[in-house]
Amino acid sequence: MSINLKNPIYNNEIKAREHLESLRWPDGAYCPRCGGFEVVKLGGKAADLGQYNCRDCRKKFTVTVGTVFERSHIPLTKWLLGFQLMASSKKGMSAHQLHRMLDVTYKTAWFMAHRIREAMKPASGSKEPMGGKGKVVEADETYFGKVSKENIKTVDEKGKPFKGSRMGRGPANKRAVIALVERGGKARTFHVAHATFAKVEEIVAFNIDRESRLHTDESRLYSASLVPGMVAKHETVRHSADEYVRGDVYSNSAENYFSIFKRGMRGVYQHCSEKHLHRYLAEFDFRYSNRVALGVDDTDRANEALKGITGKRLTYRRTSEARL
Numbered sequence: 001m002s003i004n005l006k007n008p009i010y011n012n013e014i015k016a017r018e019h020l021e022s023l024r025w026p027d028g029a030y031c032p033r034c035g036g037f038e039v040v041k042l043g044g045k046a047a048d049l050g051q052y053n054c055r056d057c058r059k060k061f062t063v064t065v066g067t068v069f070e071r072s073h074i075p076l077t078k079w080l081l082g083f084q085l086m087a088s089s090k091k092g093m094s095a096h097q098l099h100r101m102l103d104v105t106y107k108t109a110w111f112m113a114h115r116i117r118e119a120m121k122p123a124s125g126s127k128e129p130m131g132g133k134g135k136v137v138e139a140d141e142t143y144f145g146k147v148s149k150e151n152i153k154t155v156d157e158k159g160k161p162f163k164g165s166r167m168g169r170g171p172a173n174k175r176a177v178i179a180l181v182e183r184g185g186k187a188r189t190f191h192v193a194h195a196t197f198a199k200v201e202e203i204v205a206f207n208i209d210r211e212s213r214l215h216t217d218e219s220r221l222y223s224a225s226l227v228p229g230m231v232a233k234h235e236t237v238r239h240s241a242d243e244y245v246r247g248d249v250y251s252n253s254a255e256n257y258f259s260i261f262k263r264g265m266r267g268v269y270q271h272c273s274e275k276h277l278h279r280y281l282a283e284f285d286f287r288y289s290n291r292v293a294l295g296v297d298d299t300d301r302a303n304e305a306l307k308g309i310t311g312k313r314l315t316y317r318r319t320s321e322a323r324l
């Protein structure tokens with residue numbers, strides 16, 4: 001990771017705002033309230049604050065209206081640096097480190113980190129199906145961290161109660177995550193209450209193009225047959241028989257995703273409550289899906305995250321309810 005701290009967008013509030021404007025309004029400013037293009041940039045002091053006037057609804061606005069930065073007192077220069085740091089740290093960046101690097105309070109850094117994760121999340125309804133004709137999507141699952149008390153399971157996936165030593169141990173009391181990784185493409189992960197075949201089937205149905213090939217290991221989760229026509233072909237490798245690759249059939253991409261995720265969660269984040277897990281998964285999905293191997297460099301990745309700031313205003317109350 002190398003960041004050019006001399007870049008004026010990290011030091012000059014006006015430059016930072018202009019950078020944000022170029023990302024949000026590549027075709028020119030428009031009113032975030034009514035969508036009108038009949039807008040006038042104000043002069044004088046108002047220009048420094050990036051104020052525009054909308055001729056249609058006659059209201060003033062700036063580039064931050066309707067974004068995660070709206071009504072934030074944190075300078076845009078610090079926001080931009082925060083985005084760059086989170087986007088370019090492979091394993092993520094803790095609120096403690098952000099707090100030191102951005103010179104803001106820990107509480108502010110924690111809040112910023114959650115807002116940056118929110119920006120990294122795909123906008124709802126914008127999810128394209130993964131894979132396609134001739135493409136491979138790998139599916140795999142992992143168990144990570146303890147589930148919250150209220151989610152501890154007392155029965156297994158077949159409804160059989162856990163007894164004795166099985167109680168409170170093993171996958172039953174760990175958070176289950178299912179990953180779909182398009183080979184040579186993006187990742188999409190899901191924190192599920194129970195990793196079951198039915199759940200996998202549901203995730204496959206809603207996320208994978210039917211013409212894709214699906215590769216998994218032969219775990220119980222994928223051993224039953226999917227509804228015919230759900231994917232072009234479902235192929236498995238038998239890890240139990242020491243078979244990890246058979247021709248082009250493998251699930252190494254998904255395993256690689258989990259390895260980055262776990263290193264980040266153990267090394268950087270350490271404590272993450274179960275209800276926030278989906279936010280961290282969105283962060284790791286975002287970086288994986290915009291990785292260097294796909295031609296995305298650190299700056300492109302930060303800019304891509306910045307484009308996700310609209311329509312995702314997150315209030316202080318929503319994130320401050322629970323501590324990390």
Ligand SMILES: [Zn+2]
Pocket residue numbers: 031032033034035036054055056057058059
């Ligand atoms: Zn307007």
